[in-house]
Amino acid sequence: MKVILVDDEPMMHLILSEMLIKLPGVHVAGAFTDTKSAASFLKENTDIVLAFVDLSMPGESGMEFAAKIEASDSSVQVVFVTSHKEFALEAYELSVLDYLVKPVSQERLERAVNRALANQRIIRSSSLSAPVSAEPGKIVLTMLGDVAVSNEVGRTKWISRKCAEVFAYLLLYRGKRIPRSRLVTDIFGGMQQTGAENYLNTTVYQLRKSLEPLGMREVVRSENDGYALDLKDPVIDYVEFEKQAEQLKSIEAGNVERALQIERLYTGDLFGDRAYVWAIHETERYAELYASFVKRLAAALISMRDTIPASKLLLKVKERNPLDESVMRHLMTIREMTGDKKGLTALYTDYVRLLSRELGIRPSEDLVDLYTLLLSRLSDKK
Numbered sequence: 001m002k003v004i005l006v007d008d009e010p011m012m013h014l015i016l017s018e019m020l021i022k023l024p025g026v027h028v029a030g031a032f033t034d035t036k037s038a039a040s041f042l043k044e045n046t047d048i049v050l051a052f053v054d055l056s057m058p059g060e061s062g063m064e065f066a067a068k069i070e071a072s073d074s075s076v077q078v079v080f081v082t083s084h085k086e087f088a089l090e091a092y093e094l095s096v097l098d099y100l101v102k103p104v105s106q107e108r109l110e111r112a113v114n115r116a117l118a119n120q121r122i123i124r125s126s127s128l129s130a131p132v133s134a135e136p137g138k139i140v141l142t143m144l145g146d147v148a149v150s151n152e153v154g155r156t157k158w159i160s161r162k163c164a165e166v167f168a169y170l171l172l173y174r175g176k177r178i179p180r181s182r183l184v185t186d187i188f189g190g191m192q193q194t195g196a197e198n199y200l201n202t203t204v205y206q207l208r209k210s211l212e213p214l215g216m217r218e219v220v221r222s223e224n225d226g227y228a229l230d231l232k233d234p235v236i237d238y239v240e241f242e243k244q245a246e247q248l249k250s251i252e253a254g255n256v257e258r259a260l261q262i263e264r265l266y267t268g269d270l271f272g273d274r275a276y277v278w279a280i281h282e283t284e285r286y287a288e289l290y291a292s293f294v295k296r297l298a299a300a301l302i303s304m305r306d307t308i309p310a311s312k313l314l315l316k317v318k319e320r321n322p323l324d325e326s327v328m329r330h331l332m333t334i335r336e337m338t339g340d341k342k343g344l345t346a347l348y349t350d351y352v353r354l355l356s357r358e359l360g361i362r363p364s365e366d367l368v369d370l371y372t373l374l375l376s377r378l379s380d381k382k
Contacts, residue, residue, distance in 0.1 A: 001117060002047055005031040006038045006065065007054040007081065012102075016052060016081075019109050026113060034058075035065040042069070048076055050097070050116045055082040066096055070154065079112050098146070107319070115145055115267040118237065139216070139234040141171065144241065144286075145268020153214045161274075162187070162199070163207035168271050170220070170229040171236070172282060179226040186278040238286055241265040245293045251300040259297045263313065266290045291317050291324070298330050307334045322354060325367055336374040339381065344374060 003026060005013050013031040020026050029048060032038040035057065042048055051069070055062040066078045080099040098112040142148040147164045149156040158164040165187055170178060180200060187203075188196035204227065208217045221230045244262045251259045270283040294313050301310035311334050318327050328351050335344035348371045355361050 001049045002029040003050040005052050008033045008057045035060040050077050052079050077116050118267045141236045144237045145272045159206040159210050162203045174229050177223045177226045177228045341378045
């Protein structure tokens with residue numbers, strides 16, 4: 001995947017380039033200190049997939065540049081980069097893929113890149129029929145790490161964060177009529193009843209207005225003092241991830257690349273950083289499904305002695321849940337396989353301290369026995 005960098009600070013070109021080069025399949029095709037040069041490059045290079053654009057630059061701003069890209073019907077996806085978190089919230093309402101706040105972490109950068117790759121796969125994968133542009137009316141819903149709706153016309157620009165929330169709620173219960181009273185309670189709870197009902201009316205109006213440019217105003221259907229989403233065969237990323245993960249019953253050498261592709265479909269937790277209270281159960285369910293799939297994939301990679309990708313995947317899960325003993329067992333095994341006695345000891349010791357500090361318990365006997373066995377094997381090798 002080819003990307004470009006647009007930032008008036010050359011040092012950011014160097015920092016982002018060094019971080020991006022660590023991601024497989026990513027190639028920095030150009031770096032620019034002004035939007036005019038970047039725009040000229042994009043006209044001559046139509047294979048650029050992703051642009052990392054600084055929001056605040058002399059002359060034309062990053063927002064203005066992104067607006068021109070969108071108006072030109074370019075397929076380039078835009079990720080805003082900003083030093084000011086308050087501007088990031090404003091940028092998030094625009095039709096862009098993601099935003100990153102400086103200093104950018106490697107994990108956050110990788111998530112943005114994976115989201116761009118997932119968008120490409122969802123839209124272009126032959127397993128999902130023809131590309132969106134070739135099939136009028138095709139609706140693509142990106143809900144892992146985001147709340148976004150797109151079709152051949154473009155991508156939604158939510159008028160308000162609440163209208164995005166109502167859409168997410170109706171989508172989670174798609175095909176069902178949701179009473180107005182339930183929406184008021186779950187989304188506008190805590191407000192005075194009359195005010196909450198008026199707020200819901202305004203939000204539904206804003207939701208329909210947000211979807212109108214995509215020709216989707218009528219998908220929000222009023223029905224018996226409630227609302228429902230009337231979507232025809234939408235492509236929903238979290239549904240696709242769950243389906244493909246469950247279809248791959250066993251992971252082995254012959255399908256490990258397919259498994260790695262499925263893992264990359266999970267570009268963030270359900271509905272991203274919005275943390276909707278009413279979605280906690282489903283958010284946790286999908287996070288657990290992802291963790292379970294990654295552990296199966298890592299076990300297969302370890303059996304093939306492909307320890308580097310296995311370790312990277314396990315560390316992602318460990319970051320989510322550092323107390324997961326099964327992840328620790330896999331990571332300890334990798335340390336033994338690579339002859340890293342010091343790393344094995346540090347990993348185990350840190351885990352023991354974490355258990356004691358957070359839960360006041362000791363590791364299980366099975367883990368203690370595994371550590372002793374792995375340590376013995378390393379000593380025998382020496």
